[in-house]
Amino acid sequence: MSTFKDLGVHADFIKALKENNIFEPSEIQKKSIPYLLKEGKDFIGQAQTGTGKTAAFGLPLLHRVNPKNKQVQALVLAPTRELCQQIAKQLFRFTKYSAKIFAESVYGGEKIDIQIRALKRPTQIVVATPGRLLDLLEKKAIDLAHIQTLVLDEADEMLSMGFKKELDAILKFTAGDRHTWLFSATMPSGIHQIIKTYMAPDAQRIEVKKEDVVNKSIQHQYVVCEQSQKLDILLHFLSSQGDKMGIIFCRTKAATQNLSLQLQSKNVATGAIHGDLTQKERDKVMRAFRKQNLKVLVATDISARGIDVEGLGYVIHFQLPDQIDYYTHRSGRTARAGKKGLSFSILTQQEVKRIDQFSKELNIEFTETAG
Numbered sequence: 001m002s003t004f005k006d007l008g009v010h011a012d013f014i015k016a017l018k019e020n021n022i023f024e025p026s027e028i029q030k031k032s033i034p035y036l037l038k039e040g041k042d043f044i045g046q047a048q049t050g051t052g053k054t055a056a057f058g059l060p061l062l063h064r065v066n067p068k069n070k071q072v073q074a075l076v077l078a079p080t081r082e083l084c085q086q087i088a089k090q091l092f093r094f095t096k097y098s099a100k101i102f103a104e105s106v107y108g109g110e111k112i113d114i115q116i117r118a119l120k121r122p123t124q125i126v127v128a129t130p131g132r133l134l135d136l137l138e139k140k141a142i143d144l145a146h147i148q149t150l151v152l153d154e155a156d157e158m159l160s161m162g163f164k165k166e167l168d169a170i171l172k173f174t175a176g177d178r179h180t181w182l183f184s185a186t187m188p189s190g191i192h193q194i195i196k197t198y199m200a201p202d203a204q205r206i207e208v209k210k211e212d213v214v215n216k217s218i219q220h221q222y223v224v225c226e227q228s229q230k231l232d233i234l235l236h237f238l239s240s241q242g243d244k245m246g247i248i249f250c251r252t253k254a255a256t257q258n259l260s261l262q263l264q265s266k267n268v269a270t271g272a273i274h275g276d277l278t279q280k281e282r283d284k285v286m287r288a289f290r291k292q293n294l295k296v297l298v299a300t301d302i303s304a305r306g307i308d309v310e311g312l313g314y315v316i317h318f319q320l321p322d323q324i325d326y327y328t329h330r331s332g333r334t335a336r337a338g339k340k341g342l343s344f345s346i347l348t349q350q351e352v353k354r355i356d357q358f359s360k361e362l363n364i365e366f367t368e369t370a371g
Helices: 011-019 027-038 053-064 081-094 112-119 130-138 155-160 164-174 189-198 227-240 253-265 279-290 324-331 349-362
Strands: 043-046 074-077 103-106 125-128 149-152 179-184 204-207 218-224 245-249 270-273 296-299 312-317 341-347 366-368
Touching: 011 053, 011 081, 027 043, 027 053, 027 204, 043 053, 053 074, 053 081, 053 149, 053 179, 074 130, 074 164, 081 103, 081 125, 103 112, 103 130, 112 130, 125 130, 130 164, 149 164, 155 164, 155 179, 155 189, 164 189, 179 189, 218 349, 227 253, 227 341, 253 270, 253 296, 270 279, 312 324, 324 341, 324 349, 341 349, 349 366
Parallel strands: 043 179, 043 204, 074 125, 074 149, 103 125, 149 179, 218 341, 218 366, 245 296, 245 312, 270 296, 312 341
Antiparallel strands: none
């Protein structure tokens, strides 16, 4: 199966996919869509972030929703505001040439009254963060009595962000005549518990291996230097990129904030995204970045979840991630929609062995460059 038509996707959706520069199904889409279209029962998909999971569950969801029924028929849970917005936006784009299906995203950091009013409009799919969904349920502002499908996207991230109690409450509340589609990059014990407690024993399981996920349009380069030289090498690299926009990744909030201030002091138009920002501050930075008033975004791994900015020329690993999966997620911010991209790591000698590990486990070829 090599085309969306082969997978069973309706021509109206394929036309919209092409307009969004999505021509060939990814590995997770090839493995998920036929089953979810035909069966639609409990499903567990393990694949890294940035592999096309939104279309993998979104296209089957849109096929299964009845446009004439104005009630909420599907619920998608995601860990962050940005990911909720991104999923709802993608679903909207996919329906450009089909019967209108309405998706509404609800999340913390926004006035709940505004979201309650929005949910009074015909809404067939709700995309929500767990905490805000529970708030809406407590206020009886959302009716989930008719949902047929519950999607847990980035399930492991929702657990790592402390949403276990909320997920349990929502899964218990929606238990009954509905199917659960769970997507997760990793399978920690908390995920196994959710599967065992809330999903059918014969749930369909698929896995996309790490080596099948890496975008071949990304070049992977690294430079080795002393810790004290990292900033100078970063500035030299940014200068070489001209007007291209990119994201620089650090492991911690403190490092992210510190590096952003250092770059600003060198007159680099920079913004920082990390967990200590209020939603208002975060939105302000993201607006400036999307409008290209900022050239560079410095971010932690968790805070970058759901960030989808078109046309990024590069990503920089100022500090390597703790988890191998995060390297794939970081690098996947660039080289979108068939474009080329660069993933550039600035390493100390002690960090080079991690690159060997990434190369082996992800089947990536790294090239060392001069500083």
